[in-house]
Amino acid sequence: MKESVQEYYGKILQHSNDLQTNACCTSGPATPDFMKTAMANIHDEVASRYYGCGLVRPELLEGTRILDLGSGSGRDCYLLAQLVGKQGYVLGVDMTDEQLAVANRHIEWHRQRFGYASSNVEFRKGYIEQLDALGLEDESFDIIVSNCVINLSPDKEAVLREAWRLLKPGGELYFSDVYADRRVPAALLQDPVLYGECLSGALYWNDFLNLAKKAGFLDPRLVEDHPIAIGNDEIHRKIGHIRFFSATYRLFKLAGLESHCEDYGQAVIYKGGIANHENRFELDKHHLMEKGKMFPVCGNTYRMLRESRFADHFEFFGNRDTHYGIFEGCGASLPFATGTNPEPGQGTGCC
Ligand SMILES: C[S@@+](CC[C@H](N)C(=O)[O-])C[C@H]1O[C@@H](n2cnc3c(N)ncnc32)[C@H](O)[C@@H]1O
Known part of the structure; x- marks a missing residue:
């Protein structure tokens, strides 16, 4: 599977417009x-x-260390390099030589453009399932980001x-990816185009939530x-009734969050x-807090703000002495807005 993905992103695709759907394209x-x-400062x-x-746009990045999985x-990385500033650091990891070559070719161009004395961005070749092979140390990043990559991982x-x-304690995995409204049949994984286009490797959203919890991220938050x-009749025919969504989640590394x-x-x-x-x-799709206004929060949200880089920007009220039950609406139905499901040929086009 990895070779097929390397072939797709290294040799078959040369440009965003070569994609056959808009799954892998914002x-x-x-x-x-x-x-x-910040985008105006990115090399063509x-x-x-x-x-x-x-x-991928987590807040409050100045001075942080960020890792981009599948950069x-x-x-x-070059967008985030501007937001972390000179004191921050961004490391991109990818397995495809051709992609890394483009990224590395423009390090100096971006350094000059940002006006930094030395570059705060690096790219390294590696697999995102085996980052220990790159010698990356435990708890060495404030934030991990990723954009349309984890669906491609076997x-x-x-x-x-x-x-x-x-991640450091209180740090977060903030990432965008593709999800399905049901489990994708195993046979579709063999189709290199469906897989490369970020469709057939996509997780059913509830399987993703359970996998995240298993890894320790007990309360995944949907941001958008x-x-x-799909916009491609042939691909639409193959995927049938499966609906796909692009979604951004933030997963805080906080031990002992409640379910x-x-x-x-x-x-x-x-x-x-x-x-x-x-x-x-x-904070997420359900927590939009206006400056100066009291905002009731559950125990988990309280901890996400109190035990993360956001703490200095909030006033905190209350403790855990008394439990008042569950927050209304804390359910488990499809979390995504379905909107009008696009028909074949009605794609919004790429980029
Ligand atoms: C859809 S592209 C997204 C690239 C980039 N995040 C962006 O937004 O343009 C997927 C990238 O993930 C990389 N990739 C896929 N699986 C990987 C893995 N297991 N380890 C490392 N990189 C991987 C591919 O080489 C490719 O560059």
Whole structure:
């Protein structure tokens, strides 16, 4: 499977427009202005070989150490390099020589463009299931990102296990990927186009949630999602009624989170001060906190804010002395907005 993916991203695809669906190509919500500014500083060749399916944009990155799993031509690494600043560091890992060659070719160009004395970005060849082979130490990254890659891995459990190992406590895996509304039949895994296009390797969303919990990430948070428009009759015929979604999750490394959102009567107030998010902070799709306004939270959300890099930007109220039951709406139905499911030929096009 890995050879087939290397062939697809190294030899068959030369450009984002070569993709046959928009599964591996972001077409989600509007890009915020600060990201547009950062994108204007990306070399054309790097941008032209972008195959991501979401906008990887965790907040409060200044000075952090970030690892990008399956960094491809390096677009997200070079975006994040601007957001972490000179004191931060971004490492991209990918297994495909051709992708790494593009990423490495433009290190100096970006260093000059960002006005840094030395580059804060590196790329290394490796498998995201075996990061110990690169000598990466336990708890050595603040944030791990990934964009449309984990679906391509034949051992997703190992990827999540490695992410847990490499994150500092309170750190997070913030990543975009493709998910299915049901388990994809094993026979479709053999189709190199369906697999390479990030469809047949996609996890059924509930299997993903269980895998994440098994790796220690007990309360995965959905940040954003959108249905994928296939836009290719032949591919649509092969996948039948399976619906695919692109979704961004954030998974905090916090030992002992609870399995559900339990109510202890706790609350937080966002104090502001996070660059580009001055007036409101969006932890996930269900937690949009306006500056200065009291926001009731469950025990897990309280910990995600209190025991992470966000702590200084919040006021915290309450403790766990009294339990008031479960938070309303903490259920387990399909988490994605279905919208109007796109028909074959109605694809929104790539990029
Ligand atoms: C869909 S592309 C996304 C690339 C990049 N994240 C982007 O947004 O442009 C998938 C990338 O993941 C890499 N990849 C897939 N499986 C991998 C694995 N098991 N280990 C390392 N890299 C992998 C491929 O080489 C390819 O560059």
